[in-house]
Amino acid sequence: MNILVDAQPLLGPATGIARYVKSIGELMQEDPHIQATFWINRLVKSIHLDAGWPVHNNRYPYKLIRRFMKPNLLYDLPVDAFARTKYDLFHGTNFTIQPIRKRCSVVSIHDLAFLRNPNTTSAKIYAHHSKWVPYSAQRAERVIAISEQTKEDIVELLHIPESKVDVIHLAADKKFKPVPSEAVRDTICKYNLPESYFLFVGTLEPRKNLLGLLQSFNQLKKTFHSEAKLVIVGAKGWKFDPIFQYVQEHGLQQEICFTGFIADEDLPAIYTGALAFVFPSWYEGFGIPLLEAMGCGVPVIASNASSIPEVVGDNGILLPPDAFEEWADAMRQFEIDSRHRDSYIEKSLERATRFGWEQTYEKTKSTYRKALGGNR
Template identity: 25%
Template sequence: MRIALNTRILQAPRTGIGQYVAELVSALVDEQDLELSLFHGWGWGRELPAAAMPGYSRLAPWLRRIPGAYRARRWLEQQRFNGSQSPAVDLYHEPSLWPLEFDGPTVITLHDLTHLHYPSTQPPARLKEIERRLGTGVEQARLILTDSQFVADEAQDYFGLPRDRFVVAPLGVAARFHPREHAELEHNLAPHGLQPRGYFLCVGTLEPRKNLSQALEAHARMPSTLRQRYPLLIIGMAGWEQGQFGEVLHKGLASGHVRLLGYLPDEQVAQWVAGARALVFPSLYEGFGLPVLEAMASGTPVVLTRRSAMPEVAGAAGNYVEPGDVEGLSTTLLRLIDDEPHWQTCREAGLQQAGLFSWKHCAQITARTYRQAMGG
């Protein structure tokens, strides 16, 4: 079976969906009856790009300011997709939101409905394109993959489609996320004056949906000596409307109790995750919550909200807090410092829970969905 898979998102630095595309493609190689052709936006290939397009992070904000830029880029991509160099394929899989036009059977992956709940996280031009194209794309798809049952149920209700149009394919965890010995971590942490298990970590784009303000405020309520000993580190790119964090962020940065590490290479992220006292992930809405799974697989306890799809990922291993309950989150962080038996229990429960997920399993469900869409 010849599959066209759109990997254009890998032109950008890899965040959640980019990681999904890269890991899925790598795992689908084991499906012997599949032949993958990868569309990278300007042409076709067989191999994944090793890195993002040079200068993409600087170019993307500039392009957003050009009227009609999204539509123009979309038109150019469609021409390249249909061009004379396009391979003969049996099925097209669009893994990122809305599909290009294709005459044959189409499968899409719908990761979440963030644009409905938090439209401010999208640049206005992109939001308009989502609203204009997503409904048509969903109708076009023979089958719709989702990362969680939560998104499948939500999308079924919103689009009014039958349940059998949706297939849940839970995400997996990359091999680089695993428990690490302290000696392995020290060379990464020592230049920052940190010790393994001597900091809390947030991972995610700085945007309102991630609710990092609750993490910042909860950390700020800890005694000053503990904030100094266990600073709060944040890994991620600046997002849309990230200025909402205001004074509490500036105070934390000024004191050194909060540190912004920015966007980091994959291997560095894995090391920071493995060395944290806990991952703090108070997000308000997630279609899955990949950092939660990655932290558990690394032997790092997780603190999160019981919202959207996240309980499907963390199960009983999560330390759950209510959105907006700053005092409750602060108390949870203090317990993960003071109560070593509790910390160890959370670590072991997380490792066991993470063992239920794999990219191999995700790829197997995806391949089965391709066959089903082809009528097999």
Template identity: 30%
Template sequence: MVLSVDPVKFPLTGIGRYTYELGKGLQSEALESLKFLRGYRLSDELSQPRDENPMAGTPAWKRFAQRNGLTVAAFRHLSPWLKSRALKGLEDHIFHGPNYYLPPFAGRSVVTIHDLSHYVWAQWHPPERVRYMRAEMELSLKRASVIITDTEYTRQEVAKYFTWPLDRIFAVHLASGPEFAPRSPDELAPALRAMRLEPGGYCLFAGTVEPRKNLSSLLQAYGRLPKATRMRWPLVVAGYRGWNSEDLHQSLQAAQSQGWLRYLGFVPQQTLPLLMAGARLFVYPSHYEGFGLPVLEAMASGVPVVCSNASSLPEVAGSAAAMHDPDDVDGLLKLLEIGLEDEVWRARACAAGLDRARQFSWKKCTRETLAVYRAVSEA
């Protein structure tokens, strides 16, 4: 078995977390001949994610090369060949690409397709990324023995869009880690104090700041809450700066200057579970998700959740979250009022969220992925 671990890098967002947790799970199963491919090198050990940007301290010439269109294009053409060469002689192994891509490989291959946003919502990505992703995904589909998706929603979407047989697509749910759990105010206070926050004193959004996450609707709705509510429980936004987010950041700055919003930027992995557990309410109004891992992490933390009813989110949240149409700002506003002020609903949502989160685990994800590998090896 060979698992590509290129996604395990700064910042460790959803796909990186999935890859890392799956790698840990496979290691714990003591598989024979388990190897990890990072770049063009094979290793018997899983690399650890970083909590700091590796670009910091990188020479200027290297940063320029990484941003230069011609250099990037040449790298993208060369990279599959170099990966293929690294895999030579391992044709008796199964290769798993956990992030849409599969290099040329003479053995059997498994690819994880997390969502089809580059096809169905192309306007939410840079045009050059859309072209590259589509080209690489279509090559991956030609090379794959089977496909894994994060949800049944995406499984059906992939089958319909690419006319792939459903019996060669497997839905394997992700999970929240044990670090996402309810915590006492005393346990939370030191870390939150460093961010000038108090346990239970804020509403939280965590995710990449980009148009797909629908932060614009959240800012409109939150801005219409009574001023006393906004000032008592300010909105905290934690997330890496994403593509085409200049207007969003201007809106964030305007709300911050009015005193009812805090933008924290990227929050280190060891701090994020504390920030999550300290929230009074977690809100995730995204237009489209392949899974929506932060929703599950919030539920596992004992925090009530308001999220959109778009794409895979109902499959993940079940009946434990209050849901709204992503374009319905009025509906979101009403749910924010309930989520912040209705103690009966909040208690019920916390309990339901904890029950829902227990239905997902990385151990289960690993076990079901291993079942996919066995199906491939026996085919």
């Protein structure tokens, strides 16, 4: 099979979608039965795109075209944006497909937060996704949903037949495994982190419910006089000012550490050193940080919303995202009860073994075959 892969996510920060593209791309490069070309739309400046990957770099003004054209007009034009590239199928890895007249396509849809929770989505993303995601799902031969929850949303909100949607779970990189204590100490010193801490990893944006986490953590401090700190790893997204305002207003400046973005090579040690991983998100299409934490043997406290129970299963503590007292109680238990914490370390490690990029890739190839009529 000749596959043209949308590699645009690799040009930006190392988000979950970028990790998805990088992981299946690496496996494609090792597969003798797949000839993959990776499409980008500007000069390669990203460390995420390996030098040996075959790249199709065209610079057609797709953002400008999308801004002013309706989807039905663009996709009905007698134009193939990649006419000079040999391929059987285009894989839109990031919610949408490109104009590829009379060519086969698959689109990966990671979540429908812009429809399910529009108040947690920026106006820019809402305007783009609400215009192009439904049409891409309709035009593609197959749709990949990264969780059963996302599939349900696609069927309900985009009115796509259930039989057209394949659920293919994501995974965590193999580097996310328990790190020796000495390496943990070195990394904690490198970033000047506290010895005892709860950990959140993700973008600072409304959907992640960091205000709720701060309220739970404040409750932990007030009720139990906890000595643990809260470490928040992740880049600023949008509408993050209320997070810092809450910290200031409640005098938590010495209790909370905002690290900003941290490189992948240091994350396993930071995960491993945590008392527990806390993930109170309102909505997730999947939630790769959950598997990263569990792979490192870290107990998980997470919200019981959207796809999160599908990822965590019975191997973590699942709570309503706004049950602040329950979150404080759960955090306290992991702080003071080592036997309780040890039992959830084992549960996390066991759960992480159920997910792998090799499984994701094999199921993705199966979707390609379905899209091409099953004859490849």
